Amino acid sequence: MSALIVAPVVWPLATAALLVLLQGRVETQRRLSTAATAIGLLFGLVLLAQVSAGGLQVMQVGGWDAPFGISFVADHLAAVMVVVNGLLATAVAAYALQDIDPGREIAGYHPMVHVMLAGVNGAFLTGDLFNLYVWFELLLIASFVLLTLGNRREQLEGGIKYVAANLVSSMLLLTGIGLLYGATGTLNLADLAVKLPQVPTGLATTLAMLFLVAFGIKAAVFPLFFWLPASYHTPPVAVAALFGGMLTKVGVYALLRTFTLVFVGDVPLTHGLLAWIAGVTMVTGVLGAAAQTDVRRILSFHIVSQIGYMIMGLAFFTPLGLGGAVFFMVHNIFAKANLFLIAGIARWYGGSFELKKLGGLYRYRPGLATLFAISAFSLAGIPPLSGFWAKLLVVRAGLEVNAWVLVAVSLAVGLLTLYSMTKIWLAAYWSPLPEGARLRDGPAPLLLLAPVVALASLSLLMGFASAPFLVLAERIGAELTDPASYVRAVLGESVASAFVAAREATP
Amino acid sequence: MEGYLAIVIGALFAGGFYLVMQRNLLRFVFGLILLSSAVNLLVFTSGRVTRGAPPLVPEGAIAPVGDVANALPQALVLTAIVIGFGLTVFALVLLLRVYERLGTVRTDELPVRLADPRPATERSGEEAPA
Numbered sequence: 001m002s003a004l005i006v007a008p009v010v011w012p013l014a015t016a017a018l019l020v021l022l023q024g025r026v027e028t029q030r031r032l033s034t035a036a037t038a039i040g041l042l043f044g045l046v047l048l049a050q051v052s053a054g055g056l057q058v059m060q061v062g063g064w065d066a067p068f069g070i071s072f073v074a075d076h077l078a079a080v081m082v083v084v085n086g087l088l089a090t091a092v093a094a095y096a097l098q099d100i101d102p103g104r105e106i107a108g109y110h111p112m113v114h115v116m117l118a119g120v121n122g123a124f125l126t127g128d129l130f131n132l133y134v135w136f137e138l139l140l141i142a143s144f145v146l147l148t149l150g151n152r153r154e155q156l157e158g159g160i161k162y163v164a165a166n167l168v169s170s171m172l173l174l175t176g177i178g179l180l181y182g183a184t185g186t187l188n189l190a191d192l193a194v195k196l197p198q199v200p201t202g203l204a205t206t207l208a209m210l211f212l213v214a215f216g217i218k219a220a221v222f223p224l225f226f227w228l229p230a231s232y233h234t235p236p237v238a239v240a241a242l243f244g245g246m247l248t249k250v251g252v253y254a255l256l257r258t259f260t261l262v263f264v265g266d267v268p269l270t271h272g273l274l275a276w277i278a279g280v281t282m283v284t285g286v287l288g289a290a291a292q293t294d295v296r297r298i299l300s301f302h303i304v305s306q307i308g309y310m311i312m313g314l315a316f317f318t319p320l321g322l323g324g325a326v327f328f329m330v331h332n333i334f335a336k337a338n339l340f341l342i343a344g345i346a347r348w349y350g351g352s353f354e355l356k357k358l359g360g361l362y363r364y365r366p367g368l369a370t371l372f373a374i375s376a377f378s379l380a381g382i383p384p385l386s387g388f389w390a391k392l393l394v395v396r397a398g399l400e401v402n403a404w405v406l407v408a409v410s411l412a413v414g415l416l417t418l419y420s421m422t423k424i425w426l427a428a429y430w431s432p433l434p435e436g437a438r439l440r441d442g443p444a445p446l447l448l449l450a451p452v453v454a455l456a457s458l459s460l461l462m463g464f465a466s467a468p469f470l471v472l473a474e475r476i477g478a479e480l481t482d483p484a485s486y487v488r489a490v491l492g493e494s495v496a497s498a499f500v501a502a503r504e505a506t507p
Numbered sequence: 508m509e510g511y512l513a514i515v516i517g518a519l520f521a522g523g524f525y526l527v528m529q530r531n532l533l534r535f536v537f538g539l540i541l542l543s544s545a546v547n548l549l550v551f552t553s554g555r556v557t558r559g560a561p562p563l564v565p566e567g568a569i570a571p572v573g574d575v576a577n578a579l580p581q582a583l584v585l586t587a588i589v590i591g592f593g594l595t596v597f598a599l600v601l602l603l604r605v606y607e608r609l610g611t612v613r614t615d616e617l618p619v620r621l622a623d624p625r626p627a628t629e630r631s632g633e634e635a636p637a
Contacts, residue, residue, distance in 0.1 A: 130583055137590045144597055148604070156605045157621050160532065160614075163601060167539055167594055168527060174546045174587060181580065182553030 004050060005059045005072045007043040008082045008121040011036070016114035026105045030097055033110040037093040040117065041086030048079040056479075056489035058127070066490045067191035071127035073490060076476045077326060081124045081253060084330050087458070088245050088337055089117050091451035095341055096238035098447040104149050104236070112149070113242070116142035123250050127490055129177050129187040132254065136173065136218070140166050143247060146239050147231060158231035165227035169217035176210035183207065190490035192262045193483050194499045197506065201265050208263035208270050215258070219251025221311060222281040225304045229288060232303070233296035233353075237344030240296060244303050245337030249329055252310045256325065259314060260480040267317060275315035279409045282308030286416040295343040295353045295428070298420055299336065302379065305413060306332050309394055312406060316397045323477025324393030327469065331378070331386040331462055338375040338455040342368065345448050346428055349439045355424065360433035368444070369429045371456050376421035378459045381414050386462035393473065512552045519545035532605070532612040536598050543591035547584045554580030 015036040022029050051057055057074040060066055074082075093113070100109050119139025126132050144166075148159040181187055183203060184195040196204050213224070220228040228248065232240055255274075263270055285305025292298045306328070313325025343353060345368055350358045362369040378385035391414060398407040433439065443449070462469050479485060484503075488496035519541050526538025554577035562575040606612050609620040 130586075134586065134590070137594070141593060141597060144601070148601060151604060151608065153608050153621055156601070156608055157617050159601060160605055160617070163598060164532075164535060167598065168542075170594070171539070171542045171546055175549060177583075178546060178550035178553045178580075181550070181583075182555075 002050070002057065002059065004043070004047055005057050005074050005125060006061075008040060008047065008086070009072075009118050009125060011040050011043055012114040012118040012121065015040075016111045016118065019111035019114060020108075023108065023111075024106065026102065029105065029110045033113065034090075034093045034097065036114065037086070037089045037117070041083070041090050044079070044082040044086040044121075047074055048076075048083050050074075051076055051079040056485065058489050066127070067186045067188035070131050071188060071190070071490050072125050073127035073189075073486070074125055075479050075486065075489075076472065077253075077256070077480065078124045080326070080330065080472065080476065081249075082121050084333055085117065085120050085124070085246060088242065088333055088455075089113070091455050092238050092242050092245075092337065092341075094447055095241070095344070095451040096236075098445045099236055099238040099344060101150075101236075107149055109146070109149060112142045112145045115139075116146065116242070120246055120250055124253060127189050129180065129189060129192070129258075133170070133173055133177055136250070136254075137170060139247070139250065140170065143243065147235050147243070149239075150236070152234070155234045158234035161227045162231040165217055165224075169214050169224075172210060172217075173214035176207055176214055179210070180207050188490070189257070189261055190487045193487055194491070194495060194502075196262055197265060197502065204263070204265045205269060208259075208265075211258055211263065212255070212270070212273070215251050215254045216277070217251075218248070219255060219307055219311075220248045220304050221277050221307055222284050222304075225281070225285070225307075228304055229297060229300040232300040233294060237296075237340055237347075241337040241340035241344075244299065244340050245333045248303055248307060249310075249333060252307060252325075252329060255311070256314055256322070256480065260317070260322065261483050261486060264483070271315050271317045274311055275403065275406055278308045278312035278315050279406050280308075281305065281311060282410060282413040286413050286420065289420045290416065290423075293355045295346070295355065295358075295424055296340065298424060299339050299343065302417065302420065303336060305417065306336070306379070308413070309391070309410060312410060313394045313397060315406075316394075316401050316403065317481075318397055318401060319474070319477035319481045320393060320400060321397035321477070322480045323473035323475075324390065324397050326476045327393055327473040328390035330469075331390045331459070334455050334458045334462070335375045335379045335387060338452055338459070339372070339379065341448075341452050341455070342372050342375060345444050345452065346372075348444050348448060350428070350437065351440070355427035357434060357437060358428035359431045359437065360429075360439065362429040363432075364439055371452055372425070372429065374456045374459055376425065377418075378463065380418040380421050382418070384463050384466075386459045386466070389463065389466045389470065393470075508556045508558075509552055512548060512556065516545050516548050516552065519548065530614045532602055532614060536595065536602060539598060540595055543587070543595070547587055547591070550580050550587060551584050 019029050019033060051074050059072045061070045116139050119135045119142060122135030123132055126135060144163055147162055148155050183199045184192060186192055186195055217224045232244055282305050285301050289298045289301035309328050310325045313321040346361060347353055349365060352358055378387040381387040381391040395407050484496050484500050487499050523538045523542035523545055526534045529535060557576040560575045562571050562578045564571050602612060611620050
């Protein structure tokens with residue numbers, strides 16, 4: 001319908017192209033890059049407003065109607081994710097101005113960030129599986145460069161694992177896409193929702209498993225998460241915050257989209273498996289974190305653990321569960337990225353990420369300690385911070401479907417998360433400064449502090465004024481459990497009513 | 508025809524996965540190349556194989572006449588080839604950098620070299636990994 005849907009994709013791509021042309025003129029690049037990220041956020045906000053006012057927005061690229069052309073679809077989930085991506089990118093862009101060293105900037109940090117943002121937004125907005133693959137590759141190749149930019153030995157060692165796991169995952173995704181096309185003759189998500197039920201259930205479930213593994217590697221679920229804690233602690237903090245906040249969630253988004261719209265032929269099997277994966281992912285992630293002493297490694301393992309909660313909401317496959325999963329995802333993106341950024345400021349003061357070498361931050365830098373406490377206790381789900389509402393939604397969804405074990409596991413994992421956060425708090429903030437160590441003088445640069453304050457305020461806002469966010473989560477949950485509305489928006493009324501009739505005819 | 512291609516694709520997948528599971532990272536990259544060829548063939552075959560019937564629209568008509576080859580998977584494969592090419596080149600460059608900075612392309616040697624970048628022969632009091 002409107003070209004606004006692709007604006008969050010086209011804008012960062014155009015910015016990246018311009019930034020490449022400005023290679024070498026770092027000062028101009030910095031200004032342009034920061035301004036462009038903020039404008040990208042505006043596009044996202046306008047899109048969300050339009051979706052809220054007018055329902056699902058669809059654009060058929062090149063004038064070819066679905067299912068022949070490529071569709072871009074913005075529902076509430078996609079629009080919210082684009083906005084969240086814009087918010088995070090803007091905060092990190094400001095932080096990066098101080099954090100990223102000139103060497104990395106000259107080597108092309110700025111254009112690569114925008115390529116990655118385009119890939120992420122493209123993955124959220126596309127309505128076509130092959131197109132989704134292309135956006136995934138775009139964000140991957142940019143993330144490869146961002147991860148290894150700087151050529152430090154740790155980065156290369158971590159980068160190899162990251163690249164290896166993600167390339168294998170891409171191969172599996174493309175295999176799945178090829179076989180799915182062979183079975184149905186279409187790759188449009190809405191069209192697949194209509195045509196996949198005509199494929200024998202066994203075959204459809206096998207294909208679903210292929211996609212589960214491919215997206216599972218990208219989302220870092222058990223047992224496919226090993227690449228994440230092996231690589232996420234190596235790049236600069238600004239990059240780690242973008243990765244830790246956003247990238248794995250693109251995998252979760254892909255799972256949410258495909259396992260609510262397309263692969264719903266054998267829900268007890270697929271979503272039962274997802275429930276198991278969710279539980280084990282939560283537990284292994286949090287236990288892995290307990291064994292670490294580097295702040296960034298602790299946070300990396302917690303990324304894995306918290307992916308489990310999102311998958312848990314998906315596994316329940318109820319409006320409340322799905323809405324809860326999305327609420328959790330949004331809360332987690334802000335809290336997690338902020339914790340990485342705060343770890344960067346703590347290092348600015350204390351000179352290290354290692355808990356043993358840090359201390360005294362509460363006594364000498366109470367402001368930073370407060371910011372850490374907000375994000376950390378939000379992550380652990382302490383009321384009334386945003387993490388509490390996120391967990392409450394998912395747990396309530398679990399109680400509704402009598403998933404007692406998984407609910408118990410999730411609550412226990414919440415306690416262990418609190419333990420991990422308390423560990424960082426005790427070692428870096430509460431305990432006295434270690435012998436011989438001293439904190440750097442003066443307040444940290446405003447460019448480091450302002451984004452952290454902004455993200456912490458978002459966490460507080462989602463906690464104290466949660467009502468509008470909960471309403472939005474509810475709408476998203478309702479949309480995800482109603483594939484007919486998606487089909488109607490993309491393929492038209494007649495196909496949608498046939499789709500609904502076919503669904504009612506099968507038991 | 509699809510049957511033969513399926514066997515070829517299966518063999519490529521088997522070889523690819525065998526190489527991907529090797530400890531030598533160069534073999535890993537070769538494995539990826541085989542896998543990406545296998546996947547490309549698979550996507551191509553999933554559009555069904557039609558010989559000697561290009562999807563061309565005769566002059567004056569608005570659609571091709573009779574059974575013609577499916578053009579969509581070919582377009583998909585073309586995209587996938589380009590992406591696969593780019594990723595493979597990146598993986599090779601990364602590998603080269605790893606070899607330059609860490610002096611090894613073996614995954615079991617990488618953590619050792621990360622702690623101590625000297626080659627195994629120069630490390631004293633330690634056994635070199637076989």
